[in-house]
Amino acid sequence: MTAISTRAPALRTRWLLTVVLTGQFMAILDVSIVNVASPVIRSDLGASGSGLQMVISGYTIAYAMLLITGARLGGRYGGRRLFLYGLAGFTAASLACGLAVSTGQLVAFRLLQGAGAALMVPQVLSMIQMNFEGAARARALSLYATVISGAAVVGQVLGGVLVSADLYGTAWRPVFLVNVPIGIGLLAVGARLLPADGPLRHRALDLPGLVTLSLAVSLLVVPLVLGHEQDWPLWGWAAMAASVAAAGLFVLVERGAPAPLVPARVLRAPGVAVSALAVFGAMATYGGFLFTLALHLQGALGDSPLRAGLTFVPGAAAFAVVSLNWRRVPERLHRRMIIVSFGVAALGYLGLSLALGGGGHGEPLLWVALAVVGAGLGGAFSPVLALALTHVAPGDAPDASGLFVMMTQLGQVVGVATFGTLYLSLGSAPGTGVALAVTALVTGVCALPLLRR
Incomplete structure (x- = not known):
């Protein structure tokens, strides 16, 4: 595929990076920004300790579990399409999180938010790889790395600012609602300016591989995320041990996969x-x-x-x-x-x-x-x-x-x-x-x- 630097104006190149890296920034920001708001969420919604932990960790669990699936779907249906679909889902889930009235609702919407991020984020690196080459690709990857570093820090600072401001008595809700106008703007710009997907590779989805890998990742990530808060229960150690077996099963399945x-x-x-x-x-x-x-x-x-x-x-x-x-x-x-x-x-x-x-x-x-x-x-x-x-x-x-x-x-x-x-x-x-x-x-x-x- 011809690199975008030889087939598109420089302005469109900059818009491509601006849109996809801003989407990446939002997804990473959402991991840390909620940590700062957790005490206020607990008092406002009356969340239990485990409920609050799922509010914080549910996003990471869904995100990590579905990343490889999102990447494969992007290869099958197009990175541009999956990025926009994931961004739309992430934005809608952010709005729902900001309007949630119970801990159960907030946990459910956080899981959906993580699923949207998992569809969106893998397409960022893929689109950089497919649309840039040489020095242009190296510059884009440098910006990609900078976003990963900066978003985690900005999330903590921005979370502190928004919670302390208590805008119109909304307490913790702006840490989610801040994504909505940004997401809508990115959807409008991205639908118009992101380059069309090139030739797609209509390969099978390898459902056995997706299932076994998702199982292995889930068995590892869930106890790691929840283990300390629950004083490392027996089920956590059993799940992590089972993740090794699931990883071995994944390797066996992949050896014979078309x-x-x-x-x-x-x-x-x-x-x-x-x-x-x-x-x-x-x-x-x-x-x-x-x-x-x-x-x-x-x-x-x-x-x-x-x-x-x-x-x-x-x-x-x-x-x-x-x-x-x-x-x-x-x-x-x-x-x-x-x-x-x-x-x-x-x-x-x-x-x-x-x-x-x-x-x-x-x-x-x-x-x-x-x-x-x-x-x-x-x-x-x-x-x-x-x-x-x-x-x-x-x-x-x-x-x-x-x-x-x-x-x-x-x-x-x-x-x-x-x-x-x-x-x-x-x-x-x-x-x-x-x-x-x-x-x-x-x-x-x-x-x-x-x-x-």
């Missing part, structure tokens, strides 16, 4: 398997870092949600700056830069341990450490994604998109559960920082095969 969800040729493409592992490790440390530091700031240090959110700004800014400028490094050094960047992130995590070891905020060392973490992760995530997708054929873009988006989301879920549990068990931010540093270093070591061209 149209597997992730074709072997995608995994065999140079650097794809190692890059997927690196993406998982990077996002696991990032998700764990955001969650545990937010807990520490608002719990042990007594910060308000707004101040806690603003604390993350240096890290998000550094992530953005590096993500947008890593291409200035000579191309021959890009592979080495990935490995070095994981080491830089590890140093940043150790800096966090030192800054917080005295029992206070540890400023300005805290700000410096946050910036180092952001720079390290930015220098690893964007290049590794660009390197992997360089060797994926445009026709395989939906499958590669589903793989990397799923690894990104699962990495964050596993990171939040693992490092969150470690922090709550140790009661020590410095100890958790050391664990994050070790994980970043191990991920860098696992990425060493990328040095082989």
Whole structure:
């Protein structure tokens, strides 16, 4: 397929990125923005502890479970069509969440919101892969990485602002309703300016693969999301053990499938398997870092949600700056830069341990450490994604998109559960920082095969 840079005006190119990345931003924002509003939701709706946990986690569960399905549907019916359908569902569900009058309603609408995001988000990476090439693709992927980093931080800050403002007595409802005008605007612009889908690959949906993979992901994600709040019950451990068996069943099913969800040729493409592992490790440390530091700031240090959110700004800014400028490094050094960047992130995590070891905020060392973490992760995530997708054929873009988006989301879920549990068990931010540093270093070591061209 001819790249959009050679067949469409530059203005249309910019609109493509603006629409799809704003949709991506909304989907990621909705993970963190609700956390800030949870105490108000509980008091207003009289939600039980488990009900509130499902309000927060239901979105993530549906989102993670259906990502690979959304990617395959995009390959079958068209990324543009599925993006707009997913965006419409996400927007409608956001409106319903904002108008909910009971905990049960809010949980149900959050699940629908996650399903809409799962249809929409995989198409973003797929459309970038299919419509850009060369330097234009690298720039687009840098913006994609910046959105992932920035949305999580903006969600915490914006959530604090909206809840504190209590607009017209609406309390928590604006954290959902803010999506509605943005979503309607994106639908209007996207329907007019997003490029038409190219030739579609009418392959079978591989229902056995979809069912077994969804089962494996669900059995892993649900206990990880709900486990700590329920004091790690026996059913959670049983479900995680069963997820291993379900994953094995998925592998067996895929071996004989005529149209597997992730074709072997995608995994065999140079650097794809190692890059997927690196993406998982990077996002696991990032998700764990955001969650545990937010807990520490608002719990042990007594910060308000707004101040806690603003604390993350240096890290998000550094992530953005590096993500947008890593291409200035000579191309021959890009592979080495990935490995070095994981080491830089590890140093940043150790800096966090030192800054917080005295029992206070540890400023300005805290700000410096946050910036180092952001720079390290930015220098690893964007290049590794660009390197992997360089060797994926445009026709395989939906499958590669589903793989990397799923690894990104699962990495964050596993990171939040693992490092969150470690922090709550140790009661020590410095100890958790050391664990994050070790994980970043191990991920860098696992990425060493990328040095082989």
